[in-house]
Amino acid sequence: MSFTEKLSSAWRTRNSLLCVGLDPDVSRFPAHLQGRPDGIFEFCKSIVDATADAACSFKPQIAYFAALRAEDQLEALCKYIRTHHPDLPLVLDAKRGDIGATAEQYAREAFERYDADAVTVNPYMGADSVAPYMEWQDRGVIVLCRTSNPGGSDLQFMQVDGRPLYQHVARLVAEKWNRNGQCGLVVGATFPGELAQVRAIVGDMPLLVPGIGAQGGDIAATVAAGRDGHGAGMMINSSRAILYAQPLAGSGETFDQAARRVACETRDAINRERGLAAG
Numbered sequence: 001m002s003f004t005e006k007l008s009s010a011w012r013t014r015n016s017l018l019c020v021g022l023d024p025d026v027s028r029f030p031a032h033l034q035g036r037p038d039g040i041f042e043f044c045k046s047i048v049d050a051t052a053d054a055a056c057s058f059k060p061q062i063a064y065f066a067a068l069r070a071e072d073q074l075e076a077l078c079k080y081i082r083t084h085h086p087d088l089p090l091v092l093d094a095k096r097g098d099i100g101a102t103a104e105q106y107a108r109e110a111f112e113r114y115d116a117d118a119v120t121v122n123p124y125m126g127a128d129s130v131a132p133y134m135e136w137q138d139r140g141v142i143v144l145c146r147t148s149n150p151g152g153s154d155l156q157f158m159q160v161d162g163r164p165l166y167q168h169v170a171r172l173v174a175e176k177w178n179r180n181g182q183c184g185l186v187v188g189a190t191f192p193g194e195l196a197q198v199r200a201i202v203g204d205m206p207l208l209v210p211g212i213g214a215q216g217g218d219i220a221a222t223v224a225a226g227r228d229g230h231g232a233g234m235m236i237n238s239s240r241a242i243l244y245a246q247p248l249a250g251s252g253e254t255f256d257q258a259a260r261r262v263a264c265e266t267r268d269a270i271n272r273e274r275g276l277a278a279g
């Protein structure tokens with residue numbers, strides 16, 4: 001099954017547009033997982049199991065693993081997700097971009113080593129820098145378009161031939177790069193106006209939408225701007241707000257139970273804006 005088929009199926013069967021981001025920050029782990037050699041894997045595994053039925057996908061961010069020389073734990077986590085939650089797409093957030101020969105190696109890293117269903121890439125180096133990922137026709141290639149951070153405007157808002165650069169990226173991907181129907185775009189929830197512009201350009205292409213939760217993006221505005229013709233079309237990512245959810249005072253909640261509660265609340269808040277019942 002291709003990435004886009006798997007994602008469409010997950011949207012339907014899980015009744016969720018929530019992508020759970022896996023950005024493990026050891027300093028925020030519960031005490032019993034700090035200092036353990038497998039602590040990153042165990043933390044993420046608990047989050048994955050606790051949130052899987054509220055999610056349409058998982059998105060590990062590679063930097064959090066690589067910075068701690070914990071790529072082996074990322075490998076183990078990816079294998080765990082594919083074995084225990086095989087119906088949920090695994091999006092490796094790596095934001096790669098380089099010349100073709102090097103991109104071939106990055107593609108192998110994402111799709112062989114980690115066996116991800118999709119990877120995020122940077123379009124700045126152009127068509128030949130993304131071509132090696134497209135060779136993996138059953139995998140997704142998710143291209144940065146209008147990122148969620150304020151500094152994204154420095155380049156992405158530059159006017160080129162009367163239109164902001166991010167709109168050229170959206171058009172280029174939709175009209176030229178997406179020959180196999182395997183592409184998606186990253187568009188931040190922090191910019192719903194631009195999200196609506198991108199949706200108008202790319203039709204039903206899947207969008208990875210980070211920026212709700214810790215970055216403060218508005219769920220109602222995000223759903224209104226980014227939904228596709230079927231009321232889906234987005235993986236709306238939340239990482240820190242779910243991973244480090246505070247257990248309710250006096251409730252005895254564990255960290256993963258708190259994460260589950262926030263994930264379910266976030267899924268339900270998204271679904272309310274889609275006009276769907278909670279749960």
Ligand SMILES: O=c1ccn([C@@H]2O[C@H](COP(=O)(O)O)[C@@H](O)[C@H]2O)c(=O)[nH]1
Binds near residue numbers: 093149210241
């Ligand atoms: O434009 C972008 C692209 C990627 N990200 C990534 O998404 C998560 C967001 O984490 P939160 O804790 O929910 O803020 C993180 O992995 C970023 O690297 C993004 O935020 N914006």
